[in-house]
Amino acid sequence: MMVSLENIHKSFGSLKALNGVDFDVPKGEFHALLGPSSAGKTTTLRVICGLEKPDAGSVSLFGRRANDVPIQGRGLAMIFQSFALYPHLNVRENLAYPLRRGGVPSDEIKKKIDQIAEILGIQHRLENLTTQLSGGEQQRVAIGRALISEPRVLLLDEPLTNLDAKLRDAMRVEFKRLHRELGITMLYATPDQLEATTMGDRISVIDDGKIIASGTPAELYGAPPNARVAQLVGSPPVNLVPFERQGTNASSIGFATLGETGPDGSVCAIRPHDLVLSPEDPDFTGKVVLAEALGDVNVVTVEAANRQVRAVLSGVNALRTKVGDTIPLKITKALFLPVGEGVAPLTKQKPT
Incomplete structure (x- = not known):
């Protein structure tokens, strides 16, 4: 070495x-x-x-x-x-x-x-x-x-x-x-x-x-080993939300069933790129409170279940999304991670 x-x-x-x-x-x-x-x-x-x-x-x-x-x-x-x-x-x-x-x-x-x-x-x-x-x-x-x-x-x-x-x-x-x-x-x-x-x-x-x-x-x-690493690697920053685990698939995670933590003390980590518009089969809906158009993508901050998450959306409909819209989002991938030291509080988490 x-x-x-x-x-x-x-x-x-x-x-x-x-x-x-x-x-x-x-x-x-x-x-x-x-x-x-x-x-x-x-x-x-x-x-x-x-x-x-x-x-x-x-x-x-x-x-x-x-x-x-x-x-x-x-x-x-x-x-x-x-x-x-x-x-x-x-x-x-x-x-x-x-x-x-x-x-x-x-x-x-x-x-x-x-x-x-x-x-x-x-x-x-x-x-x-x-x-x-x-x-x-x-x-x-x-x-x-x-x-x-x-x-x-x-x-x-x-x-x-x-x-x-x-x-x-x-x-x-x-x-x-x-x-x-x-x-x-x-x-x-x-x-x-x-x-x-x-x-x-x-x-x-x-x-x-x-x-x-x-x-x-x-x-x-x-595959970050814990939520703290997930927070430090990735842009925009990862969304960390508490949950009640009902299964191991992303489809089992819905904002309507969020709790304070998982039964094993984990949190649900969702990358902004892993949230997509899905009118037919959404996991949750939320109101757009901030939209940042970056050419071919729209980085939106969505308020749902009394918290905010960020999503990087692409496509014609995504680029038309504006503040005040209520949009349906689907989670294409989620990670269940141990919290790790130094993780920001999850209650009513705001994007960093």
Whole structure:
């Protein structure tokens, strides 16, 4: 394994940031670390790269224990949310900085800068100050400075947070291209499930300082181990509703028979994409209180049985649906899941 964490604990005074973190990142993988704000993502990356020392547990890099290995000897590079560029230096000097610190000869530095600038498409910006660049160009410089020392693992701490939506889309594609072309192992921390599921080969879900699930995007979306994971993976967020289980099929679930919980303490998880218009055979009807037309689909919030659920509807009739309409919906798939820690209250649940 390129990175392996075993039972990592880290506290800052009375605040317990990490509470037994375990996961592995094999060679060449794009691994996403997904979790909400303050879940422990940044602390995990800082422990891996050596900026923080764990209170307990083992950090292994490339098959060897690395708890006491200095930062410079770990073979890692990290890209921060803030880019952390030197504003008084031009792009060339920002890229050269880690090489000069490492004593690399000047002719080799020039060669490496030209190579990485061409890969990232910033060769025409080498003489510009970083303050003269767009957000996307600054991000490319930050990537270049991290990659130029040829690290074995690249750590990325919410690198797209400060970019606008269009640039985030473009940079997701850019990161996957770089991963594919360079074959470098990447560990990417993000609170954005879309980034995690579209970019990650595998995802580790972190919440409250613990890894609560690991798997491929398809596994975590289609078969989450509990309701908390279902909440964190998927967009729009999953609908969680209490129920009285009358059977194991989706057809046995109706809003008219909802109770507080299932007999085994489970909840019913219904993805918004698994609710469809069904005038002939509905499971329930509800009043539309919000409609968000997104081109080929209509994301509607429906009030039924004193609670709200969201549905992603497609087709001509769906696009005509508007606020105030009463619509019939059928559940095509439902998951019965244990609640898990950190699940929002289910009583009169509102969409997040």
